[in-house]
Amino acid sequence: xxxxxxxxxxxxxxxxxxxxxxxxxxxxxxxxxxxxxxxxxxxxxxxxxxxxxxxxxxxxxxxxxxxxxxxxxxxxxxxxxxxxxxxxxxxxxxxxxxxxxxxxxxxxxxxxxxxxxxxxxxxxxxxxxxxxxxxxxxxxxxxxxxxxxxxxxxxxxxxxxxxxxxxxxxxxxxxxxxxxxxxxxxxxxxxxxxxxxxxxxxxxxxxxxxxxxxxxxxxxxxxxxxxxxxxxxxxxxxxxxxxxxxxxxxxxx
Amino acid sequence: xxxxxxxxxxxxxxxxxxxxxxxxxxxxxxxxxxxxxxxxxxxxxxxxxxxxxxxxxxxxxxxxxxxxxxxxxxxxxxxxxxxxxxxxxxxxxxxxxxxxxxxxxxxxxxxxxxxxxxxxxxxxxxxxxxxxxxxxxxxxxxxxxxxxxxxxxxxxxxxxxxxxxxxxxxxxxxxxxxxxxxxxxxxxxxxxxxxxxxxxxxxxxxxxxxxxxxxxxxxxxxxxxxxxxxxxxxxxxxxxx
Numbered sequence: 001x002x003x004x005x006x007x008x009x010x011x012x013x014x015x016x017x018x019x020x021x022x023x024x025x026x027x028x029x030x031x032x033x034x035x036x037x038x039x040x041x042x043x044x045x046x047x048x049x050x051x052x053x054x055x056x057x058x059x060x061x062x063x064x065x066x067x068x069x070x071x072x073x074x075x076x077x078x079x080x081x082x083x084x085x086x087x088x089x090x091x092x093x094x095x096x097x098x099x100x101x102x103x104x105x106x107x108x109x110x111x112x113x114x115x116x117x118x119x120x121x122x123x124x125x126x127x128x129x130x131x132x133x134x135x136x137x138x139x140x141x142x143x144x145x146x147x148x149x150x151x152x153x154x155x156x157x158x159x160x161x162x163x164x165x166x167x168x169x170x171x172x173x174x175x176x177x178x179x180x181x182x183x184x185x186x187x188x189x190x191x192x193x194x195x196x197x198x199x200x201x202x203x204x205x206x207x208x209x210x211x212x213x214x215x216x217x218x219x220x221x222x223x224x225x226x227x228x229x230x231x232x233x234x235x236x237x238x239x240x241x242x243x244x245x246x247x248x249x250x251x252x253x
Numbered sequence: 254x255x256x257x258x259x260x261x262x263x264x265x266x267x268x269x270x271x272x273x274x275x276x277x278x279x280x281x282x283x284x285x286x287x288x289x290x291x292x293x294x295x296x297x298x299x300x301x302x303x304x305x306x307x308x309x310x311x312x313x314x315x316x317x318x319x320x321x322x323x324x325x326x327x328x329x330x331x332x333x334x335x336x337x338x339x340x341x342x343x344x345x346x347x348x349x350x351x352x353x354x355x356x357x358x359x360x361x362x363x364x365x366x367x368x369x370x371x372x373x374x375x376x377x378x379x380x381x382x383x384x385x386x387x388x389x390x391x392x393x394x395x396x397x398x399x400x401x402x403x404x405x406x407x408x409x410x411x412x413x414x415x416x417x418x419x420x421x422x423x424x425x426x427x428x429x430x431x432x433x434x435x436x437x438x439x440x441x442x443x444x445x446x447x448x449x450x451x452x453x454x455x456x457x458x459x460x461x462x463x464x465x466x467x468x469x470x471x472x473x474x475x476x477x478x479x480x481x482x483x484x485x486x487x488x489x490x491x492x493x494x
Binding site: 002005006009013020021029088089091092093094095151162163164165168176247248250251252 | 264266267275276277279324327328329330331343345346347351352354356357364365367369370371373374397
């Protein structure tokens, strides 16, 4: 593919640019989820740790949730932003504009995979072993990348058309975060709330991820199906919306 | 065989009256039935062809549609009506350095900018030292771009954009890059590219340059072609208004 080289450069730029002026550079990619998890662990472990069923451990449970949510949140925000921030280029040089949101989602995927290293360490420290199903995490990552890219493509059009989209999106992402069992075990909720939270696709992504990585949750066939279909629907809608509205949107850049 | 072929190109921007920049305002205006969509015609029925080796200058006042026309030629903005065909490699020299990033080094920027223009990264990597040297910034190539002066950035961008042969050059007032020395150097390089058979579309307010370089001139006014033909005649007519 003609633009494979450009995508690779964009992903590399996305991964390194944020930490360009820092001493440990890309090492922050490893440290960030660990520090965030540690803080939340200190705060919540008293409340939630004993509520997990069986041999499930709270520290890796929490960290897996944070890794996945960071991937989703940052992926959505930065891929939605990518078109607007690359506007000066897009109005001068012809490149398929979809490359920018997609590269951003891919960078999120790479970050996610790097994050599996500290997650492994935390797992082992807390006395939990890595499951044999671990390679399946790869599928979770791909699905989540498709989901974020799809949402990002749709939002990137809205970001240009309406200034206040980003504020609305930020609030929605925060609400979504609380409706995903990131730092609490789903079993502490009432039956009614559990049903509502099960409708959230991210719950399925997270269940599958935790189950596949270290058997730290239960995932059903339905979770797999829900994950697969939502990711496909998202990318299909995203590419469709983008294609349809891009010609009119580029005039606004 | 024309390299550039425009047939009845129309570009219309949809503009919302009252300029609702936010969803909130749009919703409010919609409720009050104040939101109206107005079509703003930026280009109207533009047709022309450019052969290889021709230099076509586009004249016109601000807002006449020159930038829009360049965007259509660059393939960035699809025409609302009509067709625009451009064959071969395009080197857009419009606001040079638009793809540059301040935190990346000079060399990284050269590679990235070239990849944006669809060039082969491997080949560019070999060329990078030569590009830096031509731009006169060799000893800065490994430093972040934010340490460059604005003249250095412009020179590096010009050197990168013109490093490979292109079939179509889109030029927007870039001949005024850098000091006198570099201007001569860049003019020479432009002439070289024109001689090698590239088609050039040039937007300029510099009538002297137009007379000197162009083989044909197009005068745009309010989105349509007012006059097209011999540069000396078009420039004279344009300057008379």
